[in-house]
Amino acid sequence: MSAHRVRSGEVSLAAWAQGPEDAPVVLLAHGYPDTHEVWAGVAGILAARYRVLTYDVRGCGESSAPASEGGYTLEALRGDLLAVLEALAPGKPVHLVGHDWGAIQHWETATEPGTPLASFTAISGPCLDHVGHWARGLLKHPGASLEQLLKSWYVLAFQPPLLGRALWRTLGRAWPTVLRRLEGIESPALPEGFSADAQRGVGLYRQNMLQRLLKPRVRRAQCPVQLVTPLGDHFVSPHLADAAEPFVEQLWRREVEGGHWIVRTAPERVARWIAEWVDFREGGPESHALQQARVHGPRPGPLAVVTGAGSGIGRETALALAESGCRVVIADLDGAAAQRTAQLCSLVGAEATPVVVDVGDAAAMERFAAAVEREHGVPDVVINNAGIGLAGAFLDTTVADWDKVLRVNLWGVIHGSRLFGRQMVARGQGGHIVNVASMAAFTPSKMLPAYSTSKAAVLMLTECLRAELAGDGIGVSAICPGIIDTPITGATRFVGQTAAQQERSRTEAQRLYRKRNFTPRQVAARVMEAVQRDLAVVPVAPEAHGAHLLSRLSPALMRRLAKLELTPH
């Protein structure tokens, strides 16, 4: 990394450059109250492939301060940017990435005709003029306006001449605690001069906020813009991203999991969003995530992966997802069945891809998950549904039987959850995993020891994973259907029975299940509800609700019922 001093009018700016000199130029602009250090993680990653520039905003860190607060106008700040670019990347198109005030101030350059920017990525930083126009539509979105007003209390507090500075004199010391409480950031000791920088920086607000918000100009973006909107931002509500839409022709908008200081808390993710974007702007393909982030123009639907989608609950869930506008990857061991589901999905107007995969095969699942990410992107919804039936006494169940049922029913769910869960976390844009368990998960029975064990494990796995992924905005649900008329009954193995007895048992079970007449389509509707409302455990059909309730009210009664021979012989 090379350090530079750049003169811009009355101030001297500290600037840094790293990464290959002939690579595309990415400038990372920090916000308030930060210094270029906030980008350390992201810059380190990006420098492997790009020429990365950073600098300290006037009055911050190692840059000198203007003589008076009047030196904080957008015009002066724009001059600083141009001076840095002239010194470190003369004549080169620049991909500018701004965070917080780093974005707010550089909208000024992105909306200036003849801009030197090749693209602009704004993370948690709207254009003040756009917000000014948006705020005039107060009556159209009173809730959103109120929400932003509550988040912007400090903007008002910074307006009177002395209050902002006084606030920072106190807040300055407490700042690490604020960051830890709000964002979970364990920051090192405050840099020297932090409090003074922060007090001076109030000028950013006093010189620009009310002026632009009350008298907004029409500022149209002069380059493509990527908005990154953290959904857990305490200072900038995601609604503000709406403000840009009328003024930006080429606009992409990513809604991401995370808080205001996401550049510091999730540098890998932020670096990937920037890299995807820069590569696309440099002429590479538009990634799946970017395609989904398009604001104008056709946007592909969310991506769903369903295992065991060749029949029963899996197929109906795939169809329900297809009808709701998802693109669906149809996985099944039976290629013809998967093909058929895909055909039905395309009849209801969805893009569907059939894939043959054995969910219990770790290597095959790894190849499958990688192929899905490569060809379709990271799934938004994953339904781990594939399962097989196994009935009969525990002592009649062989090791091979156990292997088979656990391999599909449990390992299939483990692989699906771990591989796609990891993709979702890395992407940082949330998602939902649904694991299809069963009412058998909480209903002990001497008739179904192996099957029930596998499903109980799925239920527990689901509840643990739900806790683990909650912080990443990824919902995890367990569906526990009761007696549903699906092809699984016709394929269930009954251990400890002759072939003829098995055939009879299957037919009898099918007859019972058909008479019950609760369809996979009804289950699919509940799966959709679980995804939409992020439900934890969803019993489906009255008998499942009853068993769920009873398992809590009277485990002793459940144990007694477990001794009954309920399924036909």
Added chain:
Amino acid sequence: MNDRADQLQRFTEVQQLAYRCVESVAEELDPGITEKQAATLLTDWLEREGIDDWFHRPFAWFGDRTAFAGRWHPLKFFPSSRRLEPGMPFILDVAPVKGGVAADVGYAGSLGKNPILELLLADLAEYRSLIVRLVNERVPFAEISRRVDVLAARHGYEVRHRAYPFGVLAHLVTPVEQGPRQGSVGGFGIRTLTELGRQAWAARREGWSPLWNAQSNHPPVPGIWAVEPHLAFRGVGAKFEELLVVDEAGARWLDDDLPHVRRWTQAARGVAA
């Protein structure tokens, strides 16, 4: 020609007549026509041909009524004021009696293109060959119903003949005595109902039923059966209905020269070419 061959010939003719009727009325269906109007067209067409009586009065279903969608009950079978719109599927179902024999046919189509209906119609061919094969293997009727359900599940279709009275996949069509009309009750000719009742009573003692459904736990019974697999997907229903001859020699469809069979043959030829 012996009596039996003569009787089969008359069944074939009535069935041809019935299919000509539904095909020609299907041609006339224009946007905006109601089910009631379509049923009247069917009735008038057959009355002009001089039929003797009705096995049942004509039915016409449009749109998602072809799938018996929503909370279905028997009164909903009757023609309604639903209007036909472009792209909508329809089903016409007529059952005339002429010369002492009855036919009962069903015809599915759509006003303009409907991709779901096209798939359903193409797939119905599999049900036609499955059913006659299983009857020839003397598989019990109940089991055949179940196998039809399994095929429908594999296709991803709802089995909508379950919505018919008694959930029949097929029912017996017997020769009827010729005589003056006796009117109809609930859309079914009184003569038909009397005959069916008599049959059912006799069959009950012999351990079978003229109504072939999931409860028919007996091997195929000789006779002329009107077989009507009715399937649906996402509010689009389709069926065919035609006569299956079951006798000591086995089972065969009475006549292969029918619109849906001709279409499958042409499609197969198209694929082969």
